[in-house]
Amino acid sequence: MKKLAALAVASVLLAACGGHGGSMPPMGSMPQSQLGTGSTKSASIAQAPSGWASTGTQAIPIANASDLGAASASQSITVRVGLQLHNMQQLQSQIASGNELDDGTFMATYAPTSSDVSAVTTYLQSQGFSNITVAPNNLIVSADGTIAQAQTAFNTSIHSFSGGGTSFIANIAPAFVPQSLSGIVVAVLGLNNMQAFKPTPQVTSCQVFGVSTPPQECLRFYDPATFQKAYDAAGVPTGSTTPVAIMAEGDVTQSISDLRLNEQKFGLPQVPVNVVQVGLASPDTSGDGEWTLDTVYSSGIAQNLKALYIYDTTSLTDSDIANEYNSWVTQHKTKIGNSSFGGCEFFPFLDGSMLLDDEILAQGAALGMTMFVSTGDNGGYCNNFVNTNGAPGGAPFTEYPASSPYAVAVGGTDLFSNADGSYKGENSWEAGGGGLSQFESPPYWEQQVQPVNKAAGFRGLPDIAMDASIETGAETWGGQAANGACTPCVTGGTSLASPLAAGSWARFESAHGNRLGFAAALLYRDFEQHSAGATLTGPPPTAPYGGFHDILTGTNGLYTAAPGYDYTTGLGSLDLAVMNSQIGK
Helix, strand or coil: CEECCHHHHHCECCCCCCCCCCCCCCHHHCCECCCCCCCEECCCCCCCCCCEEECCCCCCCECCCEEEEECCCCCEEEEEEEECCCCHHHHHHHHHHCCCCCHHHHHHHCCCCHHHHHHHHHHHHHCCCEEEEECCCCCEEEEEEEHHHHHHHCCCCEEEEEECCEEEEEECCCCEEEHHHCCCEEEEECCCCCCCCEECCEEECCEECCEECCHHHCCCCECHHHHHHHCCCCCCCCEEEEEEEEEEECCCHHHHHHHHHHHHHHCCCCCCEEEEEECCCCCCCCCHHHHHHHHHHHHHHHCCEEEEEEEEECCCCHHHHHHHHHHHHHHCCCCEEEECECEECHHHHHHCHHHHHHHHHHHHHHCCCEEEEECCCCCCCCCCCCCCCCCCCCCCCCEECCCCCCCEEEEEEEEEECCCCCEEEEEECCCCCCEECCCECCCHHHHCCCCCCHHHCCCEECCEEEECCHHHCEEEEECCCCCCCEEEEEEECHHHHHHHHHHHHHHHHHHCCCCCCCHHHHHHHHHHCCCECCCECCCCCEEEECCEEEECCCECCCCECCCCCECCCECCEECHHHHHHHCCC
């Protein structure tokens, strides 16, 4: 799971997070934003100055870093202006219906109009910006300029900061647009270049009586074949007619080489790999282990895929992630994506990327596309990321983009199998991310299964869960993984759970002619159409529930597994054979 970088996240302070002061009202009582998809809570932001209109991009409060004062006025900057979708209620009904839109209908009915785009581009040109480009769906207008031009154009202030061995810029005042752009501009990204994510895959060589051992000595671990056995893939077609996209960053050369090594070790077919460069190429290799895990186990549980598309962006800033997501949605290379990264949801809420990313993923959902996202490896908390003013346990934030209503959030379990490799049972993984989003509202498909009153308006995570425990993780091989060479090692975390879910969905899509569509609504529908069967004793005990294993035991520190939906494992893990027989009906 890619986590928020230590400096970037620790340096962002949201006063109300710790529950010890601050003027922000409880998130559940906040009104819905009029920007974006309408699923996000409205921020308590300063009133716009005369002649200006507010956007979703708020001031970024910085702590634990040295404020070096105003950033260099001549420093180059790329801004990405997010535009507002139209007819959102109708679009949400369209997603709920399960009937896929085509591009022409989306552009004619829901996309920002040509006049919207013209208004934004004309304004950027008037402010001296250059290299102005418009995304195919009109959702993003990108432009190059200087910090001085950005400060003037958006009536904001950008400072330089230093701390933790790095430096960055951030806007210390909200971003505004002229009144003529009110209701057209959702957010202005690129005003900070804080590296929102960094790779921290969970890797071990296992220990017996405190002594490190090779993976062969681990008490339990899995490879693609044994995952297929445990999750009941026998008889389910492979994913051979379905491509999958992996969201990545940096130089992925080593990850592709390691994928080939793992295919050889595990006897898997060699899946065609296509790298889709999004923005400038980066030499960063810190994510090698992450992208290896994503590619190996999405294709591994699928047994075969038509192709892998690695969307390779410049950095894991919020601005570049939005650009990466939008490229995936508009290029139509795959209907399935995987994002093994995320961080505390308050930062994308503050900088406005939550609003824009939700719009992008909502378009994808309407076109029948699904992004699977890991929920994080910090249990029910974000305790490493927020100044909690001494509150024990940390702040109960979920992670974004998993908390987007238009993604499938994948939590973690501890998977047990019988001597023959068949499924025995699962616990909730103690570090699996889950809980109640403080900024996102629940989509209609999850409202009926929520343990809390749906009127409270909290999006619950995860949606589903798969194996993530480091004690029951995945065997991987690699030359230069993020935590050292894997020769081999065992890797876990929700970084594993998410590609397992994406690869499982690829099998379902292949089995149903690639016509299933947006996964979240179908998964919740399967759950609602069935009831729990007799408890399987395990241990650990589980219960069949439609195409799911309902996980009954375990905790992520803040929430406990229970019959039905819970905030540790969601609906449960997938029984591939059972789900495949039900999902298309």
